[in-house]
Amino acid sequence: MIYIIQTIVIYSLTYSIAVMGLSLVVGYSQIFVLSQAAVFGVGSFTYAVMSSRNITSDLLIVIPVAIVIGGLLSLVTGLPLFRLGGDYYIVASLAFQYVIIQGLVNWTSVSGGPPGLFGFSSPSILGWNITSNMDFIYVLVPILVLALGSLLWVRRMPYGRALVAMADDEAALAAGGVKADSLRVGVFVLAGTLAAVAGVLFTSFLNVASPGDYGISESILMISMVLVGGSRSLIGPFIGALFLSSLPYWLNLVNWSVYMTGVVTGVLLLLVAFFLPDGVAGLATSWVHRRRMHEQSRQASSVEPSLGGQS
Amino acid sequence: MTAEKALVFSRAGHVSHSTGRDGGSSRLVARGLFKRFGSQEVIAGFDHDLEPGVVTGLVGPNGAGKTTIFNLLSGGLKPDSGTVTFADQDVTGRPMHVVSRMGLGRSFQDVRVFPALDCLDNCALYAQTVRETSLVRTLLMPRSTARLSGVSRQVATEAVEFVGLGSKKDNLAGSLSYADQKLLAIARLLAIGATTLLLDEPASGLDRRGVEKLMEVIRRLRDEGRTILLIEHNLDVVREMCQKVLFLDRGRVLAEGTPDDVFARTELAELYFGA
Ligand SMILES: Nc1ncnc2c1ncn2[C@@H]1O[C@H](COP(=O)(O)OP(=O)(O)O)[C@@H](O)[C@H]1O
Ligand SMILES: [Mg+2]
Numbered sequence: 001m002i003y004i005i006q007t008i009v010i011y012s013l014t015y016s017i018a019v020m021g022l023s024l025v026v027g028y029s030q031i032f033v034l035s036q037a038a039v040f041g042v043g044s045f046t047y048a049v050m051s052s053r054n055i056t057s058d059l060l061i062v063i064p065v066a067i068v069i070g071g072l073l074s075l076v077t078g079l080p081l082f083r084l085g086g087d088y089y090i091v092a093s094l095a096f097q098y099v100i101i102q103g104l105v106n107w108t109s110v111s112g113g114p115p116g117l118f119g120f121s122s123p124s125i126l127g128w129n130i131t132s133n134m135d136f137i138y139v140l141v142p143i144l145v146l147a148l149g150s151l152l153w154v155r156r157m158p159y160g161r162a163l164v165a166m167a168d169d170e171a172a173l174a175a176g177g178v179k180a181d182s183l184r185v186g187v188f189v190l191a192g193t194l195a196a197v198a199g200v201l202f203t204s205f206l207n208v209a210s211p212g213d214y215g216i217s218e219s220i221l222m223i224s225m226v227l228v229g230g231s232r233s234l235i236g237p238f239i240g241a242l243f244l245s246s247l248p249y250w251l252n253l254v255n256w257s258v259y260m261t262g263v264v265t266g267v268l269l270l271l272v273a274f275f276l277p278d279g280v281a282g283l284a285t286s287w288v289h290r291r292r293m294h295e296q297s298r299q300a301s302s303v304e305p306s307l308g309g310q311s
Numbered sequence: 312m313t314a315e316k317a318l319v320f321s322r323a324g325h326v327s328h329s330t331g332r333d334g335g336s337s338r339l340v341a342r343g344l345f346k347r348f349g350s351q352e353v354i355a356g357f358d359h360d361l362e363p364g365v366v367t368g369l370v371g372p373n374g375a376g377k378t379t380i381f382n383l384l385s386g387g388l389k390p391d392s393g394t395v396t397f398a399d400q401d402v403t404g405r406p407m408h409v410v411s412r413m414g415l416g417r418s419f420q421d422v423r424v425f426p427a428l429d430c431l432d433n434c435a436l437y438a439q440t441v442r443e444t445s446l447v448r449t450l451l452m453p454r455s456t457a458r459l460s461g462v463s464r465q466v467a468t469e470a471v472e473f474v475g476l477g478s479k480k481d482n483l484a485g486s487l488s489y490a491d492q493k494l495l496a497i498a499r500l501l502a503i504g505a506t507t508l509l510l511d512e513p514a515s516g517l518d519r520r521g522v523e524k525l526m527e528v529i530r531r532l533r534d535e536g537r538t539i540l541l542i543e544h545n546l547d548v549v550r551e552m553c554q555k556v557l558f559l560d561r562g563r564v565l566a567e568g569t570p571d572d573v574f575a576r577t578e579l580a581e582l583y584f585g586a
Binding site for chain 2: 150153154157158159161162164165167168169171172173174175176177178179182183186187189190289292
């Protein structure tokens with residue numbers, strides 16, 4: 001039992017890191033990205049290749065390498081955002097998803113072909129071998145905190161303010177001297193980088209990397225986590241990742257087939273689309289926001305008349 | 312007050328005083344602008360040297376092409392022919408975010424403040440520099456970004472106070488009255504350090520008191536030596552604010568002169584009120 005809980009925690013934390021940035025992309029740039037699993041997969045293979053070739057299994061080296069590779073890959077796949085508007089980018093990202101994963105499958109000398117790579121050494125940090133589930137949790141938590149802290153920081157700074165403005169009105173943003181395209185590419189690269197880091201962690205935990213695990217259905221699962229949890233909020237991806245990554249367990253618990261996972265996810269997405277456009281986390285934030293608006297307009301209307309003579 | 316005073320908003324001394332942000336060298340000049348949408352010729356030869364330090368009115372019936380002229384002047388919209396120069400640089404069809412950073416600010420007929428940001432952030436967004444807006448710098452140089460952000464907030468505070476919204480600076484723009492949103496839209500242009508302001512119907516939809524407040528703000532901007540091009544339907548406002556008026560109809564300037572001269576011409580009054 002404890003083993004199952006630990007596994008659920010590890011999956012949830014890993015997927016949270018993988019989709020955290022994506023929620024900003026979906027929420028503020030209003031574009032749907034169907035290539036997140038490909039970058040996640042590239043992060044996985046970064047670890048798999050480095051570890052299986054005995055280059056190193058030290059996460060302090062592999063993670064920065066994955067950040068560079070994932071970042072560059074996202075930059076290249078994000079460039080069309082300069083030319084393609086929201087809806088068209090879905091198609092472009094779908095193309096990238098296929099090209100990257102098919103590329104991996106066919107590049108057998110590196111990826112091991114369709115079966116992938118497996119049976120490499122366990123990860124380490126400065127000589128400390130990460131073997132037990134608890135070890136993994138100890139590694140995941142600080143990385144997650146760091147990632148979350150960075151995103152919170154970005155949101156608080158002028159960049160984040162510009163993102164909020166971009167979601168509302170791009171022309172008014174341009175009139176303020178800020179170019180929406182660069183903002184969009186920026187969050188996109190950030191999202192990809194985090195997915196690559198998550199990929200390293202995922203594979204170092206599973207001890208196997210196979211291209212088939214990072215296909216389009218995985219990309220759909222990842223964007224579903226964002227939509228169910230709630231885009232724009234940083235707590236949303238946690239909720240989505242916790243629930244959807246552990247869905248097979250819950251289904252198993254009530255004796256449903258794991259093949260029902262897709263059906264349940266689909267039904268959830270429909271429910272969210274109809275009833276909770278801002279996801280589960282959106283329920284809370286929209287309530288707070290409405291309160292604030294309400295409060296302020298009440299203040300404004302009660303203050304206005306008495307100010308009349310003074311100013 | 313002189314143009315010097317207007318530089319208070321230009322990042323409080325962080326920008327050197329010789330960057331051409333004064334009315335003198337930031338001249339806005341339009342030469343032979345033509346623009347058609349489909350088969351409709353919307354702008355049919357617009358030529359104008361905007362007089363520095365002066366409020367110029369742009370009047371004319373609905374659909375005359377006034378807003379389109381703003382779009383051509385402020386970047387983003389490419390004319391079919393003709394050129395726009397600002398501060399001695401060709402800015403014809405350059406992206407709006409580039410032109411606005413040169414000190415040419417424009418407001419929108421439909422206001423377009425950011426409802427989810429408070430007043431201060433609406434202005435700080437317009438005040439923020441390119442460096443502050445870099446994601447790489449935000450992550451790798453957090454201290455310097457925070458410091459720059461503080462400067463922008465300072466500039467924003469001055470801008471918000473200038474238009475008299477100081478007491479509401481923490482209120483979400485979406486919760487402001489329409490009149491206050493219109494003032495906020497002008498404050499944003501001050502925050503970006505605009506020396507030339509294109510204001511699209513700032514008085515429309517305001518009650519008497521709102522119009523008074525607005526005129527007070529425009530008067531002070533004029534006294535600071537800023538250059539203003541004002542689209543306005545309220546002829547009282549035009550008469551009081553503008554030293555000069557252009558009368559536009561179907562994309563052509565039909566008359567140009569002092570408000571009294573232009574409004575005295577009966578054929579224009581007919582065009583304006585008869586249509
Ligand atoms: N983007 C556009 N596409 C097509 N027609 C446009 C566009 N912008 C403006 N127009 C047309 O150009 C004419 C002038 O519009 P506009 O400049 O908004 O007038 P004004 O501001 O003087 O009321 C109108 O007939 C309008 O329908
Ligand atoms: Mg108009």
